[in-house]
Amino acid sequence: MSSFKGRYSYSVDNKGRIAIPAKVRKNVSPDANDTFIVTRGYEQCLFLYPQDEWAKVEDSIRGLSPSNPQHRFFVRTLLQWAIDCQLDSQARLSIPQDLLKFAGIEDEVLILGVLERIEIWNPKIYEAYMNNQPATYETVAEVVLKPTP
Amino acid sequence: MSSFKGRYSYSVDNKGRIAIPAKVRKNVSPDANDTFIVTRGYEQCLFLYPQDEWAKVEDSIRGLSPSNPQHRFFVRTLLQWAIDCQLDSQARLSIPQDLLKFAGIEDEVLILGVLERIEIWNPKIYEAYMNNQPATYETVAEVVLKPTP
DNA sequence: CCCATATTCCCCACTTTTCCCCACACGGCA
DNA sequence: TGCCGTGTGGGGAAAAGTGGGGAATATGGG
Numbered sequence A, B: 001m002s003s004f005k006g007r008y009s010y011s012v013d014n015k016g017r018i019a020i021p022a023k024v025r026k027n028v029s030p031d032a033n034d035t036f037i038v039t040r041g042y043e044q045c046l047f048l049y050p051q052d053e054w055a056k057v058e059d060s061i062r063g064l065s066p067s068n069p070q071h072r073f074f075v076r077t078l079l080q081w082a083i084d085c086q087l088d089s090q091a092r093l094s095i096p097q098d099l100l101k102f103a104g105i106e107d108e109v110l111i112l113g114v115l116e117r118i119e120i121w122n123p124k125i126y127e128a129y130m131n132n133q134p135a136t137y138e139t140v141a142e143v144v145l146k147p148t149p
Numbered sequence C: 001c002c003c004a005t006a007t008t009c010c011c012c013a014c015t016t017t018t019c020c021c022c023a024c025a026c027g028g029c030a
Numbered sequence D: 001t002g003c004c005g006t007g008t009g010g011g012g013a014a015a016a017g018t019g020g021g022g023a024a025t026a027t028g029g030g
Helices: A051-062 A069-079 A097-102 A123-131 A137-144 B051-062 B069-080 B097-102 B123-131 B137-144
Strands: A007-011 A017-019 A035-040 A046-050 A083-086 A092-094 A108-114 A117-121 B007-011 B017-019 B035-040 B046-050 B083-086 B092-094 B108-114 B117-121
Touching: A035 A051, A035 A097, A046 A051, A051 A069, A051 B137, A069 B108, A069 B137, A083 A092, A108 A123, A117 A123, B035 B051, B035 B069, B035 B097, B046 B051, B051 B069, B083 B092, B108 B123, B117 B123
Parallel strands: none
Antiparallel strands: A007 A108, A017 A092, A035 A046, A035 A083, A046 A117, A108 A117, B007 B108, B017 B092, B035 B046, B035 B083, B046 B117, B108 B117
């Protein structure tokens, strides 16, 4: 099980390539074969899953029935944004234009480690998102990290 | 086991040929011998199965009973539209006119990877289909893309 | 039965994109 | 100071996407 963490500011070169921080790479299982699955995240960001972590997601939708209309919609919606990406010899990923465009990414990115996945943000959008949160870190923590009775 | 994914915009040339995206081809088993079975899909789109995946579909309908009228109807409908297609040397498929017409395909297509099959849509029809669904990407992703507790 | 037209399939050609490799600057560390 | 590991940039070869010509095959009407 992966456990990514940390926050990194990186640049996007003019070929659309994004380097994955060395500290993050050290946490990627060798099973992932330098392959990541990039897809849309919740807010306006991209999710990056090492191949072995993505396999768990895929297993959970494989059981759905192709003959059920709702299941079909479900699988299409989820998979249509997902793309395989391989690290090049400099440990960078070439991310397709449409995904970069979705996340509003241009020449700078913020890379966040979030346990089993990695998130990629346009720094300005991330800041705006953070400023829009009604709660503070402290008030949320109080609710989330409450000891189970 | 195939695991197609992603969404690709491609053009149909004036001979009715459709290229299969390289990223999709990389996920096709060599067992498929560059051969695909094209048939009518659910909703107004075409289903494309690599030969090896189609064999599994056939196995599953082999178990249906010839004496059950509903089974007979289902099997006939599925099989009568199914046709073999081989990739040409440029990795394109020539899809019969009547199937293209069924899917309302003209000069542009959307190709979706959906686990064991590939779907081919008229982009406008796909958009209309998606707009008619009550759920969104977020509601779908919420179910699947969350950490295992 | 034969010919004219259409369709299918197999090449070849061009443009764009992607990928692979090399180069360099910077910083930590022995 | 010299040596890695790391982040950044770019050139060039290879692959991918697109289009079209022309021979073999099929279709249909006289």
